Amino acid sequence: MERPLTEYIQPGRPPLDLKGYEMTGGYAAVRKVLRGMSPAEVQQQVRDSNLKGRGGAGFNTGMKWSFVPMGRDAPGPKYLIANADEMEPGTFKDRLLMEGNPHQLIEGMILSAYAIQASVSYIFLRWAYRQAAQLLRKSMEEAYAAGYLGRNILGSGYNLDMHLHTGVGRYMCGEETALLNALEGKRATPRAKPPFPQVSGLFGKPTIVNNVETLCCIPHIVNKGAAWFKGLSYSEDSGGTKIYGASGKVKRPGAWELPMGVTLRQLLEEHAGGMKDGFTLKGVLPGGASTDFLTIDHLDVKMDYTSVAAAGSRLGTGTMVVMDDATCPVGFVHNLQHFFAQESCGWCTPCREGLPWVEKILLSIERGEGREEDMQLLHMHTRLLGPGNTFCALAPGAMEPLQSALKYFGEDFQRHIKNKKCPY
Template sequence: MERPLTQHIHPDGTTRTLREYVKTGGYRSLQRLSSGLAPKDLQRLVTDAGLRGRGGGGFLTGTKWSFVPMGADAQKPKYIVANGDEMEPGTFKDRVLMEGDPHGLVEGMILAGYAIDAEIGYIFLRGEYHLSAQRLTEAIAEAYAAGYLGKPLPGMGFRFDLHLHASAGRYICGEETALINALEGKRAVPRAKPPFPQTVGLWGKPTVVQNVETLYNIPHIVNQGSDWYHRLSRTQDGGTKIYGISGRVANPGWWELPLGTTAREVLERYAGGMADGVRFRGLLPGGISTAFMTEEHLDLPLDFSSIPPEVGRLGTATMIVLDDHTCPVRFVLNLEKFFARESCGWCTPCREGLPWVARILMSFEEGRATSEDLSLLKMHAKWLAPGHTFCGLAPGAMAPLQSALKYFHDDFERHISTEGCPWSKKSSQQRVLV
C-alpha cells in the first residue's frame, strides 16, 4: 500500500531534517514549476486529482483556489495560510505530520502559494503544539538557508516567504475567518461571509486558508500526477487519508490508508478491536462535530462523498469510540461542555444555547431530568442547527447530540425512569478497566 504522506516518518518520533527530506525526493516538485507548469495548470492538476480539504469540510482544493482573483489587476499581496490549529477533540493527525515531517508542509505551502500567486504564507499553529513549533521553526530556517524560501526560485520570478504564528488557545480559531482575525492580532470571532477570504481575507487581501494535511498532499500530486493520486483511493475522492482512533480500543493510533477505508477495518484490523472487557456501541467518525455512527454504519466507505448526509459526515477521520462501560449521556455532556466553553460568545444562540444544553444533560446525570427535558434537548438540536447561528460551531455541537438522541434514546429514558445515571454505580469498576 502506498503511503505518500507518512512512509518516511520515523516511528521513534524524531523529525526528518532537510537533508533526509531532499534525499527522498523532497522539494523536487518545485523543479516542475520552472519547467513550465503555470499557476492555472497547477490548479487544474489538483482539481483533476480530486483533492478535498482534510480539515473536515471536504471542499475541493482546486475549486477553492479558483475563486482567488488572478492576473495583474489582482490585489497584492495575497496570502496562503496553513490551518494548524488542530483543536478538534479526538484529532491528532496534523501533529503527527508537523512533528514528523515539517518540510512537507513548507513544500506544500510554496506550491499552494504558487497556484494562487501568493508570495506570503503563514502557518497558524495552536499554542499547545510546542514540539511542532520547534520543528517547524527549524525547518523554515533550513528552507530559507537552502533558497527554497525568501528568494526567487531558480529560473522564475516567483518568490515565497513563510512565517510561523503560534496561537494562544481557543477552539474557534480553527474557523477560517476567526483564524484570520486571530492572525491579525484580534479576538478570534468569525467574520460574516460573503465576502469570502479568497477575495477579502487577511488584512483585506485575497487569502486561502487550508488544512495542514491537505497541503501535504500537493507535492505528491505534482510529482506523480492526478491519475496516480486517484488510484490511491478506493472511491471517487482522490488520495489517502490519515485515519485515527481513540477510546477504549485495543491499540489506539493512526494509519495512512486509502480514502474509502471503512470504520470496521480501522477498528478491527488496525486498532485490534475493542479493549478487553468492553463492547462497541458507537463512534464519532471524525472529531466531536460529527454525528454518531453505530454497528449498521461500520461498513460504509469513509470519505467525503460516500456517507449519506442523513447519516453524517467524515469530518477529520480521527474516530472516537463509545463503549458499553461509558454512559452515552455523560459522553455527550463532555462534548457539550467543551463547546459551551469554547463558544466565542459573539452570537446569542451559541453563547446561551450551549451552556443550556450542558445544564440539561447534567440534570439527566443528577437524576433531575423529566420527559420535558428530553423535548428541550430535541428542540435545541433544531434551534442551533445550521442557519440559526453566526458560524458552524453550534451546529457542529448539535451533530453528536441529535444522533445520540436517535441511537441512544433508551439510555436517555433510563436516566429519567431510574432518576440517575445507570452507569454511575459502575464508575468504580470503570477505573479498574482503565
C-alpha cells in the same frame, strides 16, 4: 503507493532534516513547478486529482484555489495559510505530519502559494504543539538558507515569505475567518460571508486557508500526477489517501494512512484491533467531536465524504472517537457540550446562550435530576442551534453528537430520568 504522507514518520525517530528530505525526493516538486509549470497548470492538476479538503469541509482544493483573483490586475499581496490549530477533540492527525515530516508541509505550502501567486504565507499553529513549533522553525530556517523560501526562489523570480504564528488555544480559531481575525490581532470571531476569504481575506486581500493534511498532499500530486493520486483511492468520491485515526477502548488506538474509502469495519477491526476485551462497540463519532454518531449497523459504510453523509454523519477529520458499552452516552455527550459551551466565541445569541443551557440540562440528567420535559428541550435545541440559525458552524457542529445520541441512545436518557441516577 509511492511515498505516502507518513512513510518517513516513525515513532522515536527524529524527522528528516533538509538534506535527508531532499535525498528522498523532497523539493523536487518545487523545482518542477518553478521551472516549467504555470500557476494555472498547478491549480488544474490539483483540481483534476479530486483532492478534497482534509480539515473536514471536503471541498475540492483546486476549485477553492480557482476563486482567487489572478493576473496582473489582481489585488495583492495574496496570502496562503496553513490551518494547524487542530483543537477538535479526538483529532490528532496533523500533529503527526508536522512533527514527523515538517519539510513536507513547507513544500506543500510553497507549491500552493505559487498556484495562487501568494507572496506571504503563515502557519497558524495550536499553542500546545510546542515540539511541532520547534521543528517547523528549524525547517523553515533550513528552507530559507537553501533558497526555497525568500526572494527569487531557485532563480525563478517568485518570492515567498513564511511565518509561524502560535495561537492562544481557542477552538473558534479553526474556523477560517475567525483564524484570519486572530492573525490580524483581533478577537477570534467569524466573519460574514460573502465576501469569501479567496477574494477578501487576511487584511482584506485574497487568501487561501488550507488544512495541514491537505497541503501535505500537494507535492505528491505535482510529482506523480492527478491520475496517480486518484488511483490511490477506493472511492470515486475523493482522490488519494487519508489519515484515519481511532481513540477510545480499542486495542490499538492510533492513526493510519489508508486509501480514501476504507470501511469503518476495516478501520476498527483490522487497524485498531477491535474493542478491548470485555467491551462492546456502542457508537462512533467518525470525524471528531462535532460529527453524528454511527453505530454497529454502520460498520460497512465507506469512510468517504459522500458515504458517511448518506449514513447520517460527516467524515470530518476522519479521526474516530469510539464509545463502548460501559461508557454512559449522557456523560459522554455532556463532556462534549461542556467543551463547546466553553469554546463559543459569544458572537451570536443562540450559540452563546444555547450551548450553556444544553450543557446544564445534560448535567442535571447525568446527576439524576432530570425531568421528562428535558428531552423536549434538548430536541428543541438541536433544531434552534442547527444549520442556518447561528453565525457560524460551531453550534450546529456541537448539536451533531447530541441529536444522534438522542436518536440512537434515547433509552439511556430516559433511564437516567426515570431512575433518578446514572445507570453506568
